[in-house]
Amino acid sequence: MLTNLSDEFSSIFGKSVSEENYIQIDLSENQLIKLNIDPSDSDQLSNYITEFSKSNENKIPYGGYLEKRNLYQRSNHFSKNAVENRNIHLGLDFWANAETSVFLPYAGAVHSFANNKNLGDYGPTIIMKHEVLGDDFYSLYGHLSEDSISGLKVGDYFDKGTEIAKLGKYEVNGNYPPHLHFQLIVDLQNYYGDYPGVSTLFDLGYYRYNCPNPNLILNINNKTKL
Numbered sequence: 001m002l003t004n005l006s007d008e009f010s011s012i013f014g015k016s017v018s019e020e021n022y023i024q025i026d027l028s029e030n031q032l033i034k035l036n037i038d039p040s041d042s043d044q045l046s047n048y049i050t051e052f053s054k055s056n057e058n059k060i061p062y063g064g065y066l067e068k069r070n071l072y073q074r075s076n077h078f079s080k081n082a083v084e085n086r087n088i089h090l091g092l093d094f095w096a097n098a099e100t101s102v103f104l105p106y107a108g109a110v111h112s113f114a115n116n117k118n119l120g121d122y123g124p125t126i127i128m129k130h131e132v133l134g135d136d137f138y139s140l141y142g143h144l145s146e147d148s149i150s151g152l153k154v155g156d157y158f159d160k161g162t163e164i165a166k167l168g169k170y171e172v173n174g175n176y177p178p179h180l181h182f183q184l185i186v187d188l189q190n191y192y193g194d195y196p197g198v199s200t201l202f203d204l205g206y207y208r209y210n211c212p213n214p215n216l217i218l219n220i221n222n223k224t225k226l
Helices: 029-034 042-054 204-210
Strands: 022-024 060-063 092-095 101-103 108-116 123-132 135-142 163-166 179-185
Touching: 042 060, 108 135, 123 163
Parallel strands: 022 060
Antiparallel strands: 060 092, 092 179, 101 163, 108 123, 123 135, 135 179
């Protein structure tokens, strides 16, 4: 099991974005029902996130680790069977404008990449391989621009703080308001360019272990439990 990988704040949007520029947002099923937001309507969701940011000094909304959501009900991609859906989020989402640059928070090499085009899926995705104390782990970056994976090669190595991607528009990112899905993975289980970012309640025990809190690297507002 991964333990704290960083004692210092690391911004996924570069050195110019400080810890104070981020603010947590609640996009859980209960919260969207309370706000009467239709999770299948990207415009409604986008307008809410935009207004939330504006009302909080234009800070970058983020959050969602182990959050139960109804954002995925519009797509059969998240239906495991007739009675159980995948609806518990396994990463952190960062909501920002399309073409916002994404910076690597931990040095590593490209493991794989793909354009996952299902409705509600990641769209262009990069998976990085990292090593700490002789053990490998992985980080996943989803909802990127198509240019982010153009010309990329498996094995390409990037230092911490290197720009590795840009956020995609809703037309290519699974039909979501522009954002980054950032996820840590201990055992990639032979996946390539993809890995489940949402779990059923039944499978959560495993995925909670295999996909620990991404704040282990980012260390954002570490005094607040995400």
